[in-house]
Amino acid sequence: MLDIKYIRTEPEAVKAKLTARLSDPAAIDAVLEADARWRAATAEAEELQAELGRGSKAIPQLMKEGKREEADALKAQLRELGDRKSALGEDAKRLEAERDSLLFYLPNLPHESIPVGGEENFLIVKEFGAVKTFDFEAKAHWDLAVDLGLIDFTRGVKLSGSGFVLYKGVGAMLERGLIQFMLDLHREKHGYTEWSTPFFLSRESVLASAHLPKFQPEMYHDAESDLFALPTAEPALVNIHRDEILDGRDLPLNYMAYSPCWRREAGAAGKDTRGLLRVHQFDKVEMVKYTLPETSYAELETLLTDATDILEALGLPYRVKLLAAGDISFAASKCYDVEIHAPGADMWLEVSSCSNCEDFQSRRGNIRFRREPGAKPEFPHLLNGSGTALPRLVAALLETYQLADGTVAVPEALQPYLGGRTVLTPEPPPPSAQKGRGDAVHA
């Protein structure tokens, strides 16, 4: 949520920044209009309330002096005043709600260091490693994973429909091992505190993290309990300190959590959705930082290297994109995407997105800090980054480390997490489906 005071004092600057991220600046005029009317109504209602309060206090005095009639007259007068105040108060409340709902749909303002305009204006700010080439015909991960018996795509679809993946045997172990590997690295090398959070969040929580209202269609939602399945662990980590005032001397807070992530990916089908490229449920390790406002951009750089350290430890080539203003997520001011190369499918795959949301989420979630006891509360800056998402990592890993004989080498850093395996060889197939057997039974 943007600061209404800033919008009031610098409306043109706000409009310019919204324009830079391809958002309609006309919304600002609507907000200001509702705000001005809200302020007028509120001021008047509060004045009446003050008058009412003074009148009310006079009544017990009159009663004490035995001036019953005067008291009754005053009551009647106050009742009328009260009615007027109520009407004004209703207006004010309605106008405030109107202003706030407009405000809730306004995205964060882009930082001055990022390119303006649409998606195509991104900048590649870093490249690591050389794209892998082979002297044999490399396979894509959707073939490798099936040939090695790591993933059963067909049965995954049977269980839950397209976009749901069933891992088997060493495939499942690889998934779990990677999670463990990443958590260990972030804890030991980068000093993150691990949380294990609920996988379903209340409406209030997803509003604070700014996933609602804009991304409602993307989230899985249980209507019966009004709970939202995590689209990422970010909203869980961001809500830990909702409605709290932190001690500024504890900042920055570096938090991480593993969680499954559920996304509808509405309408997704066809291109770029094969294999593990885009699925409805995937695993991810997420990092969130709560920082002082003045250090948040330095912390963003750290967050980025915390994410890419995973890729370097696994020996995977990657590139870092600085996203253009029109392409950053709703809550972000600046965002880096990290992409790894999948040499079998020959594609760049996004595995991490590291964003500085500044005070956008802390304002919404009323998360504050004091620099020292007694100091005025301020909003910390909140940053989030994937560290990293699993399926595309698995895809790139299999494709990158595949060997001519169809097996896949295991990078050294990962070997302890795979029971010491140095190479992935074909798993024994699952019990084969007996064609027609089901029909016979049911006949």
Added chain:
RNA sequence: GGGAAGGUGGCUGAGUGGUCGAAAGCGGCUCACUGCUAAUGAGUUAUACGGCGUAAAGCCGUAUCGCAGGUUCGAAUCCUGUCCUUCCCGCCA
């Protein structure tokens, strides 16, 4: 799921219709005192929004006793709904 009790300031906890933003204690902060630590005394101690004003401060108003409504001239206090917590019973990994 059934029953009971309860949600008050950073914490504990009093307050059952009027001057209560709220007693008291603890903690925090400031000052004084003691050669340090400790102890003692005095003072102070929320947040948000709006208005005036400013370099900053400050002053005024309003709101906030889980949340949302209602009754009343007036609500922490009464009524309704709701959420949460604790205990007992049931169920359950």
